[in-house]
Amino acid sequence: MPLNNTNIVSAAQTKFGVLQGVSQREMFAEAVDKATIDAGVPKKDIQAAFIGTFIPEMLVHQGHTAPLLLDFAGLKGIPATRHEAACASGATALRAGIMAIESGMYDTVLVAGAEKMTSSTTPEVTEALAAAADDQFESSIGLTFPGVFGIAAVAHMQKYGTTEEDMARVAVKAHKNASTNPLAQFQKEISLEKAMTPRYIAWPLKLFDCSPISDGAAALVLTSNEKAKEYTDLPVKITGTGQASASMNLCDRDDLSSFSASVDASRIAYKMAGLQPKDMDFAIVHDCFTIAEIIASEDIGFFKPGEGAKAVRDGLTARDGDKPINPMGGLKAVGHPVGATGVKQIVVAYRELLGDAGPNQVSKHDNAVVHNFGGTGATCVVNVLRRADV
């Protein structure tokens, strides 16, 4: 049965990028203000908060972040819980919010995510991110995150003939979309030639195949059907949600050209929503690396296994294509403040579904699927969203 009571009534993000001099708590509070005060949702209405953040202990030396962030944002007192699932932290926080509303325990909750990353050096961030892989069996021999996706890329290239140029086209698309998104880290188009610059991070992945190190926060308010009317005439409904896990170790996977948790989570979410991939007008997927978008587009059922690269070449995933993916620029060009990403993806889907995405608006926007992916793919969360008047 589709979920019936979960409504998004506001959703907002800070600018993503190098937010010099802005601390995690300050960017968090900015996102919360945008999703509450600025959206006509009084803070006093919020009954509980679910917060995604991945590695504040390592990057800003701060644990127990949920009450701290909430206090700074003027919401002290209510239940505040932090959710951690690597890059899927935001979406696991969202799922807790969904369950809180669907259970009837609360009428109005806040879901938010934030990460402060650029105050650390690149090697520090690389090492901290590696905590999302198996420390004893894979990180300890020098496998990095780009390396994980490099291995997936080699497997996909071997099995389906995907090329480095195909991956570069994903980067070109991401930068094109982000060029008109004022909240993006990189608001600049790049040429295919530039995307192919052979500055290898983890072969075959090059600099422009990788999402950047970013700061940023995002927040949204979920309410019950009854409560939603107080805030908006047109909420966005979450009708299906799925989450799945897989082995942390890449070596324990049978197939390296697909991520089983993405396949499993998306099938659960579609089934719950009573819809199919063909019913989705667009997708927001976790393009931490260009190959990740190609694989995700296959795993969520937009294209058959092995046809994701062709879809990019043919322009199907462009903003004006048949199956737009990441029409505002994705993680690749908008930035990837890890804990904020899963919430920001919902913010993007919300804006697109309402027709509020300005120059980045997709033409058909009734139904959307949102895919958030954690670490080596050991966690995946997929949500299916629909505008309430559809």
Place this chain on the structure above:
Amino acid sequence: MSEKPTVEEYLQNIQEGKFKAYKCVECGMVIAPPSGSCYGCGSSKMEWTEVSGKGKLVSFTVIHIAPDEFAEEAPYYIAIVELEEGTRVSARLLGYDPLKPEEVRLGIAVKMEYETIASGRKYLAFRPI
């Protein structure tokens, strides 16, 4: 070889150049790296087993940008290798120029060895036969 295997010993065995895998007592499945329960039958009863050291290359990458701890070793290969016994491990790949990865062919036969770095630390590694 009959004591209950542990992760600590698994890692220590690699440091001593004496790799051993887990083997499910119930169904005989060979498992490495260690798992607390068998992927085949779910049993948590494990024992040590020797492996032939032969395998085939499943996939790989070349790490160019590494955390500080590994920076001096970069660029280096990380590979996924399927052992003859059926299980897959992550390891270093030797015998190829890290700047010529296009020369590496997936599916090639490889043999287990160890890579010892300046600090004396050992990595599980494979080299084409």
